[in-house]
Amino acid sequence: MAWYQKSPSGKYRGLYRGPDGKTRSAGTYPYWEQALAKAIDAEEAANKPGWRDPKAGGRAWGDWLDEWWPKRNVAPGTLRRDMSQVNNHIRKKWEKVPLANITRYEVKAWAAELGASGLSESSVYRIVSIFAASLSAAVDAEILSTNPAYRLKLPNGEKDIVRYFTRAQVDRFVDNTEAERDKALISLLAGTGLRWGEAVGLMPHRYNPVRRIIRVAEVWDTRTKQMRPYPKSRAIRDVPVPAWVAERLDPFAENARDRIFPVQLSLWRKTVWAPLDTGGRVHDLRHSYASWLLQSGMAISKVSLLLGHSSIAVTERYAHHGDLDFGDVLKALE
Known part of the structure; x- marks a missing residue:
């Protein structure tokens, strides 16, 4: 009353x-x-x-950050990388600004300033995305009614050239590789489309050599050098293994007690991949896998499931190349 x-x-x-x-x-x-x-x-x-409490929006962004940050549900490596962006680019702009005083116009102007400072488009996109996530959390906490940074149209910097290898090229890469374990790893990456962390995080009990199926349930975090319990899209999936991949994979899977491929990306890229002079990146083996399947006429929805994409929209980048029955998958890869 x-x-x-x-x-x-x-x-x-x-x-x-x-x-x-x-x-x-x-x-x-x-x-x-x-x-x-x-x-x-x-x-x-x-x-x-x-x-909503009319005084809640008067909290400084930096104060809200201290409350929100420990509650973020992201991998430890991502948390450390993002904190570097916060300390280097976000705090000095928004640390003492009241949440309710943050406007969409000011956020867009700040994004333009970041780009003008010489940062790449992908870096600006990531920095603004972190800031936007903090404001979304403030909306969820009923501190703000709207997120002024929601869906800002910013270029994400994804302009890198994607290269696609042919089967003949991959065979040549394998033939020109000295160590048998490295031959097996290249074959695995190209023949299953696994991400690097999924491939080098493969445990022997996740591979069924009889059915020739890999269950992707963990990934190796190259930053923290630790296993994480689920892949990027957080959905466990099964991937069939072509015979030409199984032939090289089986001997190492049979004798492994821990990770089948205990290698580090930076060293492997320098000592194994670079000397092959492929003209592309290790990740392009995954792109090639997708293109081979689509060129064979496989539905993009099935390719999306095999790649472990969170959305079919992610897979549509391969669309110009053209429930899960593994028969036609293996046929396309043999």
């Missing part, structure tokens, strides 16, 4: 209780009738659905 209170100055302050039980002021007025009327109006507004 609203009420008023006379102050030492002789004026009247309207008071009411918010949905959170706290006593709040509706302002100070010369007459008690005005103070009470304003308090009644404020109380009615506070009891309507969607009410």
Whole structure:
């Protein structure tokens, strides 16, 4: 119930209780009738659905960051990388700015400033995405009603040239590789489309040599040098293994007690991949796998499942090349 209170100055302050039980002021007025009327109006507004503490948005972004950051559900390596972006680019702009004072116009202007400073498009995209995520969390916490950084149209920097290898080229890469384990790894990457972390995180019990199927259930985090319990899209999936891959994979899987391929990307790329002079990246083996399947006429929805993409929209980058029955998958890869 609203009420008023006379102050030492002789004026009247309207008071009411918010949905959170706290006593709040509706302002100070010369007459008690005005103070009470304003308090009644404020109380009615506070009891309507969607009410938010008018003072909550006055929190500085930096203060909200300290509360939100430990609750982020991301991998440790991602958390460390993102904190570097926060410390280097986000704090100095938004540390002391009240959440309610952040506008869409200012966020867009800040993104333009980041780009003008010499940062790449992908870096700007990542920095702004982290900031936008913090504001989305503030909306979820009912501190803000809207996210001023929601769906800003920024270039994501994905302009790198994707190269596709033919089967003959991959065979040549394998033939020109000295160590048998490295031959097996190249074959695995090209013949199953696994990501690097999925391939070098492959445990022997996840590979069924009889059925020739790999269950992708963990990944090796190259930053933390630890296993993570699920792949990038957080969906466990099964992937068939072509005979030409199984022929090289089986001997190492049979004798492995831990990871079948205990190698580090930076060293392997320098000592094994670079000397092959492929003209492409290790990840292009995964692109090639997708292109081979699509060129064979396989539905893009099936290719998306095999690649472990979170959405078919991600797989559509391969669309110009053209439930899960593994028969036609293996036929396309043999």
